[in-house]
Amino acid sequence: MEFEFPAEAERFRAELRAFMDAELPEWWKGLFHDDDRIYPFTREFCMKLAERDWLTMSWPVEHGGVDADVWSQMVVREEMWAAGEPRGPQYMSLNYIGPMLMEFGTADQQERFLKPMAAGEVMWCQGFSEPEAGSDLAALSTKATDADGCFLVNGQKIWTSYATAADWCLLLCRTDPGERKHQGLSMLLVDMNTPGITVRPIDSMGGPKEFNEVFFDDVEVPYDCLVGPRGDGWRVAMSTLAHERVGAALHARVKVLLDALIEYAITTKDENGQPLAMRPSVRSGLVRLQARYRAARLLCYRIVSAMAAGDANDVDPAVSKVFSSELNILIGNIGLDMVGARGQLTTGDGCAPLDGLMNDHWVHSIPQPIAMGTNEIQRNIIAQRGLGLPR
Amino acid sequence: MDLMLSDTQEMIRDGARRFLADSLDADTVREVEASADGVHAEIWAQMAELGWTALALPDDIGGGGAGLADLCVLAEELGRAAASTPLVATAGFAAAFLRAVEPTAATRDLLSRLAASDAVITPALADVVGRDERSAPSSVLTETDAGATIAGAKAMVPYASVAQVLLVSLTTPDGEAAVVAVDRDAAGVSWARHGATGGDPLFHVEFDNVDVPADAVLARGPAAQRAIDAGLDAATILATAEAVGCCEAMIRLGSEYASNRQQFGRVIGSYQAVAHRLADMRINTDACRLLVAETAWLLDQGREATLEVAGTKVFANEVMVDMVHAAHTVHGAIGYTTEYDLQLYTRRARAFCLSHGDTDAQTERAAVALGL
Incomplete structure (x- = not known):
């Protein structure tokens, strides 16, 4: 066992941090905010990362990557998530849409789609969830039927992040009847500029643009945009989602918040002139968070270690996802209680402690146990595949 | 960064699991809990023979040259089997304590006994009135011409009835902390088992003016x-x-x-x-x-x-x-x-x-x- 990053990865972390310090503008507060400058900025930022070979460093050389070691990849995920993901929607293409194409795409598809991803020029969104297919994803009903030399897509997707900005959509839909609901699904690559696509933003607690509904009305999709075998989309989707969970470094943001809270507790005095850090509840809260941060980080690293050793399993990512997302909830609540009444004031208000950092985190932590497969589904995976309990 | 068990650790895990599956079942656990000493003496003796109790001590004193991280793999297996052994007291506390004090002939002797797996050395720290092991001891150390005398009582001393040596925390008349190695069979040492919830047998140990040689005082003050x-x-x-x-x-x-x-x-x-x-x-x-x-x-x-x-x-x-x-x-x-x-x-x-x-x-x- 070894509990330190390789020296090379740490050197790279320092270099990456310096680059981000120089590139992130004053106004940047994170991807999930209501600001029209965000998407154009993330595209520019990704193109600069691409120039340095840092954007697709995890990819193999033949697809425009540099075959970086797994710990340098972890450095990228941690630093980006800690800074509010300045790569914008593109983390999806890098972490799992690209790798999915490498696994299932034809040579032509790889040539056509991977190059723009590697250059940082293209944004993707993911069309999986539907109003009646959330945790029960295989119950989805968006259909692609055979028309005149192409598929004709009709249906509706929901909770589609970044759909207003995306150039392409990874669409899971039903192409064929099957005896079971997991059969007959196919994965399509859909140009978001195709006529018949309507995007309607859903106003949410996280702002007016975090999620969208996407409607497909007789949308023509060429046959060469089918990825993987027709009718075998479920397998493609499952492989994609496995990459998605490995890609998350949810603990990295916790470290930023924890450091801010420790500093705040030491430097802020209560009504008796005592630092907040002297309160037993504050001491206990911060110690609990610090230990849980360490655990979340190690649970994430365990996945990577196992993959590097060729010993990956389905259960460890589920364990990590539950623990880290619930830690994000916990730090939001402990942090809000610690800063007290003014904690409810929002970012930009002069009276908000830590400029509303904890309030902002609390709001954006709410979807974490729900997104990427709810924690209840993850617990089912742990119970059934990890502990051998019956379904 | 590598969070997978090393080959050595896998060997320790597999070996310990096999050994404990063969030699310890739940009925034996119950019998031992009800026994006077509360220890799986045969398991401990076999572990000593296999070199496991000295696993984390350095090679040059005859230990296994492995680390605490490796010993933790063994400890987890003991926990799975609900085995009651002095591993934590002896290979955990005593070994780390003795390696942290200023080396003397006495500490070297105790360490070599640990390395040879022929002694149970256990901490006697928790006070009968204080909250836990770190509370200031009420037991006292008084220096004499021949060495020192200790008086007082300790609570929750693990495995005292099978120990050879107790590492006792004390307070000197100057209010300084001190730790003394006490021969468990020395005149004036007596013990009685506590009733307790957990798996480790815990003892109330009294020190009725126990004389110890000067070199038994292993450390004083901040050290x-x-x-x-x-x-x-x-x-x-x-x-x-x-x-x-x-x-x-x-x-x-x-x-x-x-x-x-x-x-x-x-x-x-x-x-x-x-x-x-x-x-x-x-x-x-x-x-x-x-x-x-x-x-x-x-x-x-x-x-x-x-x-x-x-x-x-x-x-x-x-x-x-x-x-x-x-x-x-x-x-x-x-x-x-x-x-x-x-x-x-x-x-x-x-x-x-x-x-x-x-x-x-x-x-x-x-x-x-x-x-x-």
Whole structure:
């Protein structure tokens, strides 16, 4: 066992941090905010990362990557998530849409789609969830039927992040009847500029643009945009989602918040002139968070270690996802209680402690146990595949 | 960064698991709990013969040359089997303490006895009135012409009835801390077993003006405190590894029970209310094990790790209290009976949370280390 990053990865972390310090503008507060400058900025930022070979460093050389070691990849995920993901929607293409194409795409598809991803020029969104297919994803009903030399897509997707900005959509839909609901699904690559696509933003607690509904009305999709075998989309989707969970470094943001809270507790005095850090509840809260941060980080690293050793399993990512997302909830609540009444004031208000950092985190932590497969589904995976309990 | 077990650790794990499966069953655990000494003496003797008790001592004094992280793998297996052995007291506390004090002929002799696996050396720290092992001792050390005399009493001394040497914390008339190695058979030493929840036999030990030679005083003042901390840090992490083993046994029992017990025409493990509690036990046990492994690794590197030791204990205490009750909930009434094995583990896990630094004590240590 070894509990330190390789020296090379740490050197790279320092270099990456310096680059981000120089590139992130004053106004940047994170991807999930209501600001029209965000998407154009993330595209520019990704193109600069691409120039340095840092954007697709995890990819193999033949697809425009540099075959970086797994710990340098972890450095990228941690630093980006800690800074509010300045790569914008593109983390999806890098972490799992690209790798999915490498696994299932034809040579032509790889040539056509991977190059723009590697250059940082293209944004993707993911069309999986539907109003009646959330945790029960295989119950989805968006259909692609055979028309005149192409598929004709009709249906509706929901909770589609970044759909207003995306150039392409990874669409899971039903192409064929099957005896079971997991059969007959196919994965399509859909140009978001195709006529018949309507995007309607859903106003949410996280702002007016975090999620969208996407409607497909007789949308023509060429046959060469089918990825993987027709009718075998479920397998493609499952492989994609496995990459998605490995890609998350949810603990990295916790470290930023924890450091801010420790500093705040030491430097802020209560009504008796005592630092907040002297309160037993504050001491206990911060110690609990610090230990849980360490655990979340190690649970994430365990996945990577196992993959590097060729010993990956389905259960460890589920364990990590539950623990880290619930830690994000916990730090939001402990942090809000610690800063007290003014904690409810929002970012930009002069009276908000830590400029509303904890309030902002609390709001954006709410979807974490729900997104990427709810924690209840993850617990089912742990119970059934990890502990051998019956379904 | 590599979180996979090393080849050596896999060997230790597999070897220990086989050995304990062959030599220890739950009925034996019950017999030993009811015995006067409360120790699995044969298991301990065989572990000594296999060199496991001296595994983490340096090669040059005859130890196994492995680290605390490797010893933790063994401790987890002992926890899975509910074995009661002085591993935490001897290979944890005593070994780390003796390596942290100024070396003398006396400490070298004690270390070589540990390396040769022919002594049980156990800490006698907790006071009969103080809160825990770190509280200022009320027992006193008085210097005499021939050496020193000690007087007072200690509570919760593990494995005292099978120990050869007790490492006793004391206060000098000047108010200074001191630690003395006391021959357990010296005149004036007497002991009586406490009734206690957990798996380690604990003793009330009295020192009625016990004379010790001058070189038995192993450390004084801040050096004594530092060495006690070093010993307790190693013992805490090793004990947490044992408790992780108890949790693994609770998960195993719970998963088996939930896969077989039927109610309302279905096995109860198919209900999410049951399955998810077991899933949470899996999550928190994995988290504890990784915290133990990282902390042991830091201690093996000689790094300052107060924050990590204390934080690991705070986390383990919190989640293990939950796990104990989750395990009982999954089992229903049967888990409360003594004929069922669950109680062997839940009692040990709950007692662990109170030992080696309770939540308040370790929270305060971690808070100071965090700069609060």
